Amino acid sequence: MATPSLSRVMLDIFKKHGIRRIFGLPSAQLGLVMHEASKDNYFTYMTTRHEEATGHMAHALHCASGEVAVCFGTVGPGVTNMLPGVAAAAADNIPMIVLTPNNQLDLLDPYGDVLQAADQISLYKPITKWRAQLRDAKRAPELIERAVRMAKSGRPGIVQLDIPCDIGSLPCAYDASGEAFVEQRPVPSAAELDKVADLLANAKRPLLLAGGGVVRSEGTAAFRKLVEVTGFAVGTSVKGKGVVDPDCPSHVGSAGILGGDGLIAACQEADVVMAIGCKFSTWIPINKLPTYPLVPGQKIIHIDISSEALGANLPVDVGLVGDARETATLLAERLKGRKLNADPAWLASLRRKREEYVAKLNAAADAPTSNPGAMNSAAVVRFIADLLPDDAIVCVDGGQTMQWALSFVKTKNPHHHVHNPGMGHLGSGLPFALGAKVAKPNQPVVLITGDGAMGCTIQELETAARYGINVLVLVMNDSFWGMYKPFGDFLQNQKIGTKLTTVDFVNVARGFGCEGHRATTLDEVKQRVAAGLKANKPTLIDVPVEFAAHPIDPFWVHVILRGVDFSSVAG
Numbered sequence: 001m002a003t004p005s006l007s008r009v010m011l012d013i014f015k016k017h018g019i020r021r022i023f024g025l026p027s028a029q030l031g032l033v034m035h036e037a038s039k040d041n042y043f044t045y046m047t048t049r050h051e052e053a054t055g056h057m058a059h060a061l062h063c064a065s066g067e068v069a070v071c072f073g074t075v076g077p078g079v080t081n082m083l084p085g086v087a088a089a090a091a092d093n094i095p096m097i098v099l100t101p102n103n104q105l106d107l108l109d110p111y112g113d114v115l116q117a118a119d120q121i122s123l124y125k126p127i128t129k130w131r132a133q134l135r136d137a138k139r140a141p142e143l144i145e146r147a148v149r150m151a152k153s154g155r156p157g158i159v160q161l162d163i164p165c166d167i168g169s170l171p172c173a174y175d176a177s178g179e180a181f182v183e184q185r186p187v188p189s190a191a192e193l194d195k196v197a198d199l200l201a202n203a204k205r206p207l208l209l210a211g212g213g214v215v216r217s218e219g220t221a222a223f224r225k226l227v228e229v230t231g232f233a234v235g236t237s238v239k240g241k242g243v244v245d246p247d248c249p250s251h252v253g254s255a256g257i258l259g260g261d262g263l264i265a266a267c268q269e270a271d272v273v274m275a276i277g278c279k280f281s282t283w284i285p286i287n288k289l290p291t292y293p294l295v296p297g298q299k300i301i302h303i304d305i306s307s308e309a310l311g312a313n314l315p316v317d318v319g320l321v322g323d324a325r326e327t328a329t330l331l332a333e334r335l336k337g338r339k340l341n342a343d344p345a346w347l348a349s350l351r352r353k354r355e356e357y358v359a360k361l362n363a364a365a366d367a368p369t370s371n372p373g374a375m376n377s378a379a380v381v382r383f384i385a386d387l388l389p390d391d392a393i394v395c396v397d398g399g400q401t402m403q404w405a406l407s408f409v410k411t412k413n414p415h416h417h418v419h420n421p422g423m424g425h426l427g428s429g430l431p432f433a434l435g436a437k438v439a440k441p442n443q444p445v446v447l448i449t450g451d452g453a454m455g456c457t458i459q460e461l462e463t464a465a466r467y468g469i470n471v472l473v474l475v476m477n478d479s480f481w482g483m484y485k486p487f488g489d490f491l492q493n494q495k496i497g498t499k500l501t502t503v504d505f506v507n508v509a510r511g512f513g514c515e516g517h518r519a520t521t522l523d524e525v526k527q528r529v530a531a532g533l534k535a536n537k538p539t540l541i542d543v544p545v546e547f548a549a550h551p552i553d554p555f556w557v558h559v560i561l562r563g564v565d566f567s568s569v570a571g
Contacts, residue, residue, distance in 0.1 A: 002171075003171035003172065003173055004171070004172060005032050005036075005168065005169055005170065005171060005172060006134065006137050006140050006163075006167060006168050006169070006170050006171075006172040007030075007032035007033045007036060007163075007168045007169065008032070008036050008172075009140070009141055009144075009172045009174045009176065010033065010140070010144050010161075011033065011036050011037055011040065011043070012174075012176035013141065013144045013145060013148065013174075013176045014043075014070065014097075014148070015042055015043075015176070016176045016177070016178070016180050017068075017148045017152075017180045017181075018067070018068075018180065019067070019068050019069070019070060019097065019148070020042055020043050020044060020067075021043070021044045021058070021061055021067060021069040021070065021438065021439075022037050022043055022044070022045045022046070022069070022070045022071075022072070023046050023047075023048060023053075023054040023057045023058055023069060023070070023071045023072075023435075024045075024046075024047055024048070024051075024054050024070075024071060024072035024073060024099075025047055025048055025049075025050070025051045025054065025072075025073050025074065025078055025081075026047060026074070027072060027073065027074035027075065027078060027101045028074070028165075029074065029075050029101035029102065029103070029163075029164075029165035029168075030072055030074070030099060030101035030163065030165075030168065031165075032168055032169055033072070033099065033163075033168065044438060046438070046463070046467055047463075048431070048460060048463050049459040049460055049462055049463055050081060050457065050459055050460070051073035051074075051078050051079075051081035051082035051085070052081055052082060052083075052084045052085040052427070052431075052457065053085060053430075053431035053434070053457055053460045053463065054071035054072065054073060054082060054085060054431075055071050055082055055084070055085020055086040055087075055088065055089055055096070055098070056085045056088065056089075056425075056427075056428045056431035056432055056435065056457070057069070057071070057085075057431045057432075057434050057435035057438070058070065058071045058085075058089065058094070058096050058435060059085070059088060059089040059092065059094050059096065059420070059428070059432065059435065060395065060418045060431070060432035060433070060434070060435030060436045060439070061435040061436065061438055061439045062094050062095060062096070063094075063215075063415065063417075063418045063432075063436070064393055064415055064416075064418060064435070064436040064439040064440050065415070065439035065440065066216075066218070066415075067439065068095045068096065068097065068148075068151055068152060069096060069097075069435075070096075070097045070098075070099060071085070071086070071096065071097075071098055071099070072098070072099035072100070072101065073100075074101060074116070075100070075101050075102050075103060075116045075117075075118070075120075075165075076115075076116030076117060076118045076120075077116060079100045079101075079118060079120050079123065079124075080118060080123065082098070082100075083123065083124070083127075084425065084427075085425075085428070085431070086098055086124070086127060086158055087127045087423060087425075088420045088422070088423040088425040088428055089158060090127040090128070090129075090157060090158045090422075091420070091422025091423040092212065092239060092420060092421070092422040092423070093155055093156050093157055093212065093213075093216075093422070094156065094157075094158070095151040095152050095156035095157065095158075096151060096157075096158050096159070097147060097148065097151055097159055097161065098124065098128070098158055098159065098160045098161070099160075099161055099163060100120045100124065100160055100161070100162045100163070101162075101163050101164075101165060101168070102120060102133070102162050102163060102164045102165065103116070103117060103164065103165065104164055104165060104166045105135060105164040105166055105167055108133075108164060120160075120162050121133060121160070121162055124158075124160045127158060128157070128158045128159060128160045129150055129151070129156075129157030129158055129159055130146075130147065130150040130151075130157075130159045130160075131159065131160035131161075131162070132146075132147065132160070132161060132162070133161075133162040133163075133164070134161060134162065134163050134164070134167050134168070135164070135167060136167075137167060137170040137171065137172045138172075140167070140172060141172065141174040141176070143161070144161065147159040147161055149181055152183065153183050154183075154305055154306050155213075155304070155305055155306035155308075155309060156216065185217070185323035185325070185326045186305065186321055186322055186323055186326075187322050187323060187326045187327060187330060188303070188320040188321065188322045188327060188330075192318075192320050193320075193327075193330050193331060193334060194334065195318060196274065196301055196303075196318060196320065196331060197331060197334040197335055197338070199272050199274075199299060199301060199318070200230065200232070200272060200274060200301075200331075200335065200340075201335060201338050201339065201340050201341065202341055203270075203271050203272035203299075203341065203342060204271055204341055204342060204343045204346070205233075205269055205270045205271045205272070205342070205343060205346045206230070206232045206233065206270065206271070206272045206273075206274070206342055207232065207233050207234070207235070207252075207266045207267065207270035207272070207273045207274070208223075208226065208227060208230070208232050208233070208234040208235075208274055208275075208276075209234075209235055209236065209237065209240075209273065209274070209275040209276070209278050209284065210223050210234070210235075210236045210237070210240040210243040210244060210275075210276055210277065210278065210324075211236070211237040211239055211240045211275060211276065211277040211278025211279060212237065212239025212240055212277060212278075213276065213277015213278065213304060213305060213324045214240055214243050214276055214277045214324040214325070214328070214414075215239065215240060215242075215243060215277075215414040215415070216277070216324075217277065217305070217323050217324040217325040217326075218325060219243075219276075219277070219323075219324040219325030219326075219328055220242070220243050220413075220414060222324075222325045222326075222328040222329045222332070223243055223244075223276065223324070223325075223328045224243070224244070224245065224248075225328070225329070225332045226328045226329075226331055226332040226335070227244065227248060227250060229332045229335050229336045230332075230335055230340060230342070231249075231250050231340075231342065231347075232250060232340075232342055232347075233250055233252050233266050233270070233342075233346070233347050233350055234248065234250050234251055234252065235251070235252050235253045235254060235256075235259050235262075235263040235266060236254040236255065236256075236259070237255070237256050237278050237279075237281065237283055237284055237421070238255045238256050238258070238283050238406065238419060238421035239419075239421055239422075240254070240277070240278065240414065241254045241255045241406070241411050241414065241417050241419075242254075242411035242412060242413050242414030242415070242416060242417045243414050245412055246410045246411070246412065250347055250351075251354075252265075252266050252347075252350040252351065252353075252354050253266070253354055253357075254411075255283070255406040255407075256281075256282075256283025256284050256285070256421070257282075257283050257284075257285055257552060257555060258283075258403060258406045258407055258552055259354075260353075260354060260357030260358070260360075260361075260407075260551070260552075261353040261354065261356060261357040262350045262351065262352075262353040262354030262355075262357060263285075263350075263354070264285050265349075265350055265353050266350050267284065267285045267286045268285070268295060269295075269346070270295075270298060271297065271298060271299065272298075272299045272301065273286065273298065273299070273300050273301065274301040274303070275300070275301070275302055275303065276303045276304075276324045276327065276328060277303070277304060277305070277324040278302075278304075279304070279309055279312065279313060280302075280312075280313040280314050281313065281421070281422065283421055286300070286314060287313065287314035287315075294314065294315065299317040299318075300314060300315070300316045300317050300318075301316070301317065301318045301319075301320070302316040302318070302319045302320070303319075303320045303321075303322050303324070303327050304319075304320075304321065304322075305321065305322065305323055305324070306321070307319075307321045357551065360551045361378070361382075361407050361408070361551065362382070364376075364378050364548055364549065364550065364551065365378035365379040365381075365382045365408075365548070366379065367548070369546040370546065371546050373520070373544060374478070374544045374545050374546040375520070375521070375522070375543065375544070375545050375546070376545065376546060376548050377400070377401065377404060377476045377478055377482075377545035377546060377547060377548045378404050378408075378548040378550070379522075379548075380476060380522070380525060380543055380545055381401065381404040381405055381407075381408050381409075381448060381476065382404070382408045383522050383525060383526075384446075384448065384474060384525065384529065385405075385408040385409045385410065387525075387526060387529050387530075388409070388444070388446060388529075389444055389533070390412070391416070391443050391444065392416065392443070392444040392445070392446050393415070393416045393417075393418060393436045393437075393440060393443055393444070393445045393446070394409050394411070394416060394417060394418070394446050394447075394448065395418040395419070395429055395432040395433040395436055395445065395446065395447045395448070396409075396417075396418070396419040396429065396447075396448055396449075397426065397427070397428060397429025397430075397432075397447070397448070397449035397450065397453035397454070398420070398424045398425060398426040398427075398428070398429075398453055398483070399426060399449075399450045399452055399453050399481070399482050399483045400450060400478075400480075400482025400483050400485070400547065400548075400550065401448060401449055401450035401453070401476045401482065402419070402424075402450075402483075403483075403550040403552060403553075404476075404548070404550065405448045406419070407550070409448070418432045418433075418436050419432075420432075426452065426453045426456050427453055427454075427455075427456025427457040428453075428457070429447050429448075429449040429453055429454070429457075430447060430449070430454065430457045430458065430460045430461070430464075430473065431457055431460050431463075432447070433445050433446070433447040433471040433473065434460060434463060434464055434469050434471060436471075437469045437470070437471050438469065444472065444533050445471045445472070446471070446472045446473075446474065446533075447471060447472070447473045447474065448474050448476070449473065449474070449475055449476070450475070450476050450477075450478070450482055451475055451476070451477040451478065451479060451480075451500065451502075451503055451505070452480070452481045452482065452500060454473075454475050454505065455503065458508060458512075459512075461473075461508070461509055461512035461513070461514050461538065461540070462512045462513060464512075464514060464538035465512055465513030465514050465537070465538055466513070468536075468537075468538075469538060470535060470536065470537060470538050470539070471538050471539075472529065472532040472533055472535075472538075472539050472541070473509075473538070473539065473540040473541065474529070474540075474541050474543060475505050475540060475541065475542050475543060476543055476545045477502065477503065477505060477542055477543060477544050477545060478544075478545045478546060478547045479499065479500045479501060479502045479503075480498055480499060480500060480547050481497070481498045481499075481500065482547055483556070484496075484497075484498045485498045485547055486549065486553040486554070486556070486557055490557050502544075504542070505540055505542040506518050506540070506542050508540075509539075509540035509542075513537075514537055514538040514539060514540055515532070515535055515537045515538065515539040515540065516539075516540050516542070517531075517532075517539070517540070517541050517542070518541070518542045518543075518544070519541050519542070519543050520543075520544060525541070525543060528541045529541070
């Protein structure tokens, strides 16, 4: 029996570790991988219209299912085209394996002046957790095994395997039939847990925050049990949306700053904040605007699976290395039945602020439009949120539409929410929907996006049609770069590039082989959504809307333009 190629051995190692989804755009230098993967029924092998989409699809597949996927693009321009999708995943700590095919080994390091040459290792270094160039067929299996382990272990991330085309075709002897590694979940020591339990029990204004790490550890039930045991005020980051049931009696807001006044007040007023699997990014208003620096006397407890993450974005009083699920479970056991000193009046005040914020959202959605031919964008998103079935996976792109979607869509399962808060990457939405549908083909997958974001990766409608990935796409079409319209309004300058022409997305969708429809009333939206959820084709609904200002808009203006004298900037 012939010795298999290195490319075949790599796929066998992926199979050993349960990695079965491969997204790419054809590459001659990776020809054997494509050949082997496409004829092996174990793998789901799909090609896209642009390399950026491969990273976004792998990203969403993990969010919806917890699986690790592979993406690739051709040497040079393909690898550079793939960067945005991979960078967006890196910002959200998504485990992913990126294959970057390369030219022949003897033309590398230093590079010969050959077609499509690029320093691919250096290009990906800032966004990868680990990277290696396969230069020897004997050592390659060891490096591939290490890549899989690095992607999945600790705080997950991107790993890159750079494969010179002549190395990928070499014979490679390796037995990949052994047991796949299973990472042990780290837990803090008993003394550390006791210290945290004491701080929480004695706090008068304790706040619990759940981040994406809770989702990755499958810790939703454990975190909810901790909330149930304590009754403490609770909120989430954007990546943690869905960890807390929105109807929980102590819920004060989810999705970070978009959780609104209740969560913002909780972050400002809490005497003890405990965050699990949360990196305190821009979305969490602690040690950043609108509250900067830290509130005097406020104690921060930070629990993360990676020691490097502790205190990275703010000073902490207690930093614990621990798996989110296991740590939440142990803390709930320690606090169950214990006397807690939390002030119920404070929680009640936060809940009132949250209700007042929800009223602001609804008032914005209820406001009349100035254009009789367009609906209020906030009203449409609110209406859609009420139409969707409980098992729908909702993908949200960036921009103004994102703010309304994160505000109105109630998520009770974090795997039903796919968004990219780490990078906020416009155009991620459509490939997100495709990746989520590949992960969960029997569940409805809905994309809520704006016309600006949709234009960034619209060519992937052809990918959806070609593979029969039957997603439902709703485009809020206001002909603006909506997230930036408030900047132009604030500066009283409508020439800064926020206005777009009106795109006929119905005919664009049909041209790519999808269903395309327009809905100009809420009744039409309801009919089109119902039909789209049952359609045997990917379906796009073009909804003409008028821009609606979100209550959080001024926050972004002040964050970006901080230091500016606002009294004199306009005019």
